[in-house]
Amino acid sequence: MKIQYKIVILFVILVLLFLAFGRALLKDKTYQPTEMVGKKVPNIILNDFNNKNKKISLVNLTNNNFVVINIWSSWCIPCKEENYFLLKIKKNSKINILGINYKDQHTNALKFLKDFGNPFNLIASDTLGEASIQLGAYGVPETFVVKNGIIVAKFLGPINEEITDTILNLSK
Amino acid sequence: MAGSIANFLLSVSLILSISLIFLLTIKINKKNFENLSVIYLCSDGIFYLLFISFILLVYSFIVSDFSNLVVYQNSHTTKPLFYKISGSWANHEGSMVLFILILSFYLFIFTKKKIDPELKCFTIIFQLILIFIFLVFLIFTSNPFTKILPTPVQGLGLNPILQDPLLAIHPPFLYFGYVGFSIVFSFVLAALMTKKLNSFWSREAHFFILLAWSFLTIGIGLGSFWAYYELGWGGYWFWDPVENASLMPWLAATALLHSNIVTQKKNLLYSWTALLSIFTFILSLLGTFLVRSGVLNSVHAFANDPFRGLYILITIFLIIFGSLTIFLLKNPSYQRKNNSFFFQKDNFILINNCFLIFFLSVVLVGTVYPIILNAINGESISIGPIYYNSIIKPFLFVFIFIMAYGPFLEWNKNSNNSFIKNLLILFIISLIFSLIFLFLLNNKNISLTLGILFSFYLFLTVIYDAFREKKLSINLSRILAHLGFATVIFAIFINGYFAKEINLSMKVGDKKQLENFLIEFKNTKSIKGPNYDQITANFLVTDGNKKVELTPSIRKYNQPAQFTSETSIKSNFINDYYFAINLSQFNDNKISLRFYYKPLMQCLWLGVILIACGGIFGLFKKKYENTI
Incomplete structure (x- = not known):
């Protein structure tokens, strides 16, 4: 040749x-660590965002329930983008959305909700980010879908139209 | 301030390298090789300039100069000094500075060698081109001296998992290895261009090949050791693409090391040696690309910006295309002398070269195929240990057999029969040994039997080789390296079949009897470290009449706030007992953890050290004594 x-x-x-x-x-x-998908929700107790003396237990909350857990923060820019879709989920269905406010300042977080709207039925604070680590989260934003106490899906980064539909389908 | 000076120095070295390339090209065209000392001085200058920039970067880390973006992103005032220093290369930008510094370091050593001026000038040109390409990449896409305004008061900190003494020295070793092959690469291209690929070339190249190979061996060993005791998964090799990225150049370099000896001794295999020299460096670059570009996800993927990855990809593309074109155009055609016998050393080396290339291809396919498949149709597959083990294992036995046999053969004549008889006796001894051993261990696994048989056979032949003639000092390099390899293989097989993993969930005061181990959870303790808080659990493990105390712990680093699980490993040379706490599952007062029983791990590390020692001893040999 x-x-x-x-x-x-x-x-x-x-x-x-x-x-x-x-x-x-x-x-x-x-990177999609699917470590926790298919497993039980870890037994994490969180502080309520609005009332410091109130505790939220993830296990109790998600038991026999369909819950979307969204980890967000006021300093996280993609969170602003995904807020629209969370609001859409809230508007179009009866899904419970738990927001975990990750390493944030209370006043900033309140302002965020005022400016962009509050899609959450319940908000927990995770000031140190410890609970989110136990949940297997790597950063913000992250969204977990929990069905009857089992994590069935996990989405990294802001949710979009497609993921919104996936979540709505999962709830059926 | 330090940043501006360093930026200036980097620019000067960029300009210096491009002007030297032009100057040398003119000189070569005119065949005028006078006044080369000025050029050598300038190329040394590049090394000094880069060295000072590197020191300035380290200095910025030591004084926590947060006006520097890289320092801000990767350091913190509360970090111990040692990690401030190592932090300077534990990030993308800093490690690129180190990469280029080492490129120029090898050029620096190379210019000190007494070599034909034309060959030398060509080599310097090729090495300078590499330096130039990576300097452009550094300055324009990943500048380590970018300023941020206003200056932050505090930095973001170094990933705690990287705050480990071993990991601080692992990247420099690996880079000295990877990058060391750049000079072999430049040297071989120069030899092809000048048609001076001869046994002189081969002798000079041998030093650099051996040097880079030894560094790479140590680098891989350190990385593996780190994974074993820091990651807490109880394993030392995961066939992770990042590990494979370092194994591939090692396999190619091992093949090169051996084929180069044949080239030297018998004036054979020139094209093959040249091709291996090119491929070893290309694989090193591919490793850098895979690891750095973010195409894979790992602790090593620092460059999250895909355009950096694209730049590296284009660079690699050009380097591969350029070098292989030079090879095709200038490929030396030598006639093979027709006086060879089959049972001759060079044939055996060639056979094992083929095996090494086969192992290399298996690893390459396993690493690259999932990436390409994902790019083409979006399908994700993961290729695990089963693939590698099942394909490599059967051939490994043949490989070891030939490896044991080869050193006893002669270079130029059919071999002496007395050795064959003795080798047969050794084989029978190892067969008996492995059967007794397995009988004692009560195991009937065939592949384990073969693994023990062949590694023990290799072990015996190496010992025999060491004492058969009084030439130990000449063969020491080979003997150590092969002995190390036998030890590693033996340890891998024993470990693979007898390691145990137990998952536990315990609270203080619990006692559990699992398999042969009685595990007792005694108490917990809180400790405050320099930049973390730590909870330590105390365990007592009773294995037969041996008692081992183990103290795994969890650390919470304050900056960045992150948890790490610190393993606790105790070893009595034969067995390792290993505890790691699961981070993700805390339950009331119970903690869940993993207990590993890992036999012969120390042996494995010893083997790696022996292999590296073999390489290092080889460096001190006189040139005419080169042998394997």
């Missing part, structure tokens, strides 16, 4: 590999 052909073949193979890797690279692929 002539060397020119070999070089052309080499070039073609490399271009193909390049395209495949380039595509893999640019593809939006957030």
Whole structure:
């Protein structure tokens, strides 16, 4: 075989590999640790956001219930974006949404809810971020879907139209 | 201030490298090789400039200069000094500085060698091109001296999982290994260009191959050791793409190391050695790409910006295409001398080279295939240990057999029969040994039997090799490395079949009898560390008449606020007892944890050290003594 052909073949193979890797690279692929999916909700007790003396137990709350748990924070920009979809879920269904306010200041969080609307039926605060770690969360925003005490789905990053539909379907 | 100086120095070295490339090209065109000392001085200058920039970066970390973005993102005032220093390369930008510094370091050593000026100039050009490419990447996409205004009062801190003494030295070792192959790469391209790929080249290259290979071996060993005791999963090798990324260049380099000896001794395999030199470096770059670009998810993926990844990808593409084109165009064609016998050392080395390339391909496919599949049709698959073990294991036995046999053969004649008889006796001894051993352990697994048989056989032949002729000092390098390999394989097999994992949930005062172990949870203790709070649990494990106290703990780091589970490992050389607390499940006053019983782990680490020692001893040999 002539060397020119070999070089052309080499070039073609490399271009193909390049395209495949380039595509893999640019593809939006957030790390999806599915560690907790399919497991029971951990026994976490949280403080109520509005009333410091009140406690919220995740196990009691989610037992025999369909609950969407959303971890959010006022300093998190994607949370603003996803708030619209959470409001949409609240409007179109009777799903209970628990918001876990992650490493946030109370006043900022209140302002956030005032500015963008409050989609949550119940809000818990996780000032130190410990509870969210136990839940298997990696950051904000993250959304967990819990059915009868079992985590059935987990979404990393802001939820969108597609995820909203998935959640609505899961609740049926 | 330090940032502006360092930025300036980086720019100067960028300009210096590009002008040197031009200057050298002109010199080569005119075949004028006078006044080269100025050029050597300038290329040394690049090393010094980069070294000072690196020191300035470390300095910014030590004084916690948070006006520097990288320092702000990765450091914190409460962090111990040691981790402030190691923090400077435990992030994408800093590690790139280290990467380039090492590129120039190898150039620095190379210019000190007495080599034909044309060959030397070409090598310097290629190495400078590499330095230039990565400097552009550093300065324009991941500048480590970016300022932020206003200056924050406090930094975000270093990921606690990276705050570990071993992990502080693991990246430099790995980089000295990866990057070390750059000089071999530049050197081989230069030899191809100047048609000076000969046994002289091979002797000079041997030093660099061996140096980089030793560093890489230590780097991989450290990474594996870190994973074993810090991650708390009880394993030392997970066939994780990131680990594979470092194993692939190691396999290629091991093949190169051996084929280069054949080139040196017998003037054979030139194209093969050249190709391996190119591929070893390409695989190192591929490793960097896989690990750094974020195409894989791991603790190593610092570059979350896909455009950085794209830049590295384009760079690798150009380097692969350029180097392989040079290879195809300038490939030396040598006639193989027709006086060879089958039972000859070079044939055996070649066979094992093929095996190494086969192992390499298995790892490459396992690592890259899921990425490509995901890119093409969005399907995610995960390739686990079963794939690697089942494909590699059967061939490993043959590989070891040839590895045991090869050193006894001669370079130029059919081998001496007396050795064959002795090797047969050794094989029978190891067969008997492995059967007795398995009988005592009461295990009838075939692959375990073969694993013990062959690793023990290799072990015996290496010992025999060491004492058969009084040439220990010459062969010491090979003997240590092969002995280490036998130890590693033996430990892997024993560990693979006898390790135990027990999941527990206990509260203080509990006593549990599980398998042969009596586990007692005695008490807990709170400790305050320099930048974390820690709760330690005290356990007493009774295994037969051995009593071991273990103290796994949970740490809560304050910056960034993150929990880590600190394992507790006690070893009596033969067995490791290993405890790790599960982070995710706290129940009232019960804690859930994992207990591992890992035999022969110390042996495994010893084996890795022996292999690395083999490489290091090889460095001190005189050139005419090179042998394997």
